[in-house]
Amino acid sequence: MTMTAMTETSTDNPEPIPAPVTGSSKEVPVSREIVLPAYPGQHTELGEKTVGNVTCDNPFMIAEDVNVYYGDNHAIQHVSLEIGKKQVIALIGPSGCGKSTFLRCLNRMNDTIETARVTGLITLDGEDIYRKEQDPVALRARVGMVFQKPNPFPKSIYDNVAYGPRIHGLAVDRAELDNIVFSSLERAGLLKEVKDRLDEPGTSLSGGQQQRLCIARTIAVNPEVILMDEPCSALDPIATARIEDLMDELSEDYAIVIVTHSMQQAARVSKRVAYFHLGLLVEVDETNKIFTNPQHKLTEDYITGRIG
Amino acid sequence: MSTERTTLERVEAGLARRRRKELLFKLTGMFATAIGVVFLGVFFTTLIVKGSSAFQQTFLKLDIELSEAVLAPDGELDVRYADFDGLVRTALRAQLPEATSRVDRRALYRLVSVGASYQLRDLVATNPELVGTTQTLWVPASSNVDMFIKGDIDAEADEALRPLSDQQISWIRSLDEAGRIDMRFNSALFSNGDSREPELAGIKGAVMGSFYMLLVTITLSFPIGVAAAIYLEEFAPKSRWSDLIEVNINNLAAVPSIVFGLLGLAVFINWMGLPRSAALVGGLVLTLLTLPVIIIASRAAIKAVPPSIREAALGLGASKMQVVFHHVLPLAMPGMLTGAIIGMSRALGESAPLLMIGMVAFIVDVPGGFTDPATALPVQIYLWADSPERAFTERTSAAIIVLLGFLLVMNFAAVILRKRMERKW
Known part of the structure; x- marks a missing residue:
């Protein structure tokens, strides 16, 4: 059994931890509401362990020993990761490594795939999101998601943003709804461009604008965590830069988990980086450490472009 | 360098063969298309040539004396019993006084339709x-006069082989010369029900029967079909059972329609005791027939909704039902409506199952409701095509033209609906 010492008081971790500390006793963090078992072994078929530091200050979502199976395919293997409040964490790795699958576990989007099975523990603010009483609908209102391809509804720009507040009953009257829509568009940096054409279909916008509309739509529900699945892969560099600036601003209020194929993007926007490889979480650490001094051979190969 | 040349040479050597194949393929395609177009052209031309004359009808001009002595012999007019036939005959005799013998007069009376006395009565x-x-x-002439005027009866043929005698033909000619014969628009074709007399037969009964049937069919099959499609596509767990249901629905769409007629006969008429020949039963049978078509089309339309829209809604915290009703249905609606209209077109053209439930009966009255005895347009066509009178031939074609007209309108509506409701994403 391996375990990582983690308490709420753990500091910035200036030194990378080469491998999880091995120990035989379970340590129960006193300052937490719920009792977390120590991270169980990160042993996998490859005999790999997650190196670096999966913990962070002020964690908001905690994944422990998460496994995902698509039928017989063991897509995610023993992944443990903490996601900090008001922090951007980037998930990187070659295609098919399971980073998107892991992302979709965090708001239970995998529930929609019939063959998918998730084991392990994922908590949001101390509550197990896979517990029986947890309604995925309520969870998704707290954990918003932005997808790879901009996917605005074929409705007006206004209705796109107003859809979430409407279905959750967040606004009592039209004025309040207007308020939510305008402030969400404003925060997504889109208001200036669209305020004169809110009645036009959301699909009439350019790709970058559409993605910002999707972000506005997501923050209109006022989530606590925003998941972004390669949000810029369909956008040009200028639109990408705008979204990245936006992420920077949003991270002041939200926990953001972003899946990206662009290491430059990960380096620019994230505070921490998690490197996935073939369903394994290979290395997690502060962004600058991952890019300047990766501990694991696979991580090094990936960021230097030898695998990808 | 040398390998490059050989590659180029090889490509060039094969180019002519490739082009030849391509040309051959193109020609085959053009030939197939041309055959289709030719058949369609022949079909429409014969139909229009044969059927268009049915929209015109021969009328005779008669001076009819509505004599009080005949109509109200007791000083009391009772239209139910008054001898309008006699008045028409008297007028005919006055027009052609040379017919004096009983045989001649009987031949003379056959020039005018029995519809003349009905017209007079009304x-x-x-x-x-x-x-x-x-x-x-202007009263309707008999169908034989009509056929002669339209040139369908050959005056040169052997007298025994044609329905008009030489004498009748000479009378018709003399009436024509006197300007007492005219072709007019055949309004009876659209305002009458069926009749044994071709000149009085119309399609209104069949059209109304078809209308009531389709009303029953669309009100039942569209909601049921769409609900089934939504359940199967969005909610049903994928299991052996849902696979079995899917296979069966697909098979059901291929079941010969007459089998549905038998089912309707057994279930709706024999077991449930619904009236025979009624548009209600016809509509129910056609519902069974169109349901699989609508379910399959609706499922295809639901499947075609991009998953990204579903994910977007789910990601915002919409429940499954909200995803379906707010996003999937509006986007799938054009496809569903198209499927429904195509199903309706099929139902409108269906005759075999209706034969089994008694809608093939000779029904003169125009049905006024769902339980009245009725027939349908394709069945009317079948009945007329089966009739021995020469004049029913052109009416059969005319009824087909009307049926095709309805089908065209429906398919056109489907196209317009799809174009209007289609949204881009």
């Missing part, structure tokens, strides 16, 4: 003040 019933006057009226 006229007197609505205008009783006309009794005692002489009216000049």
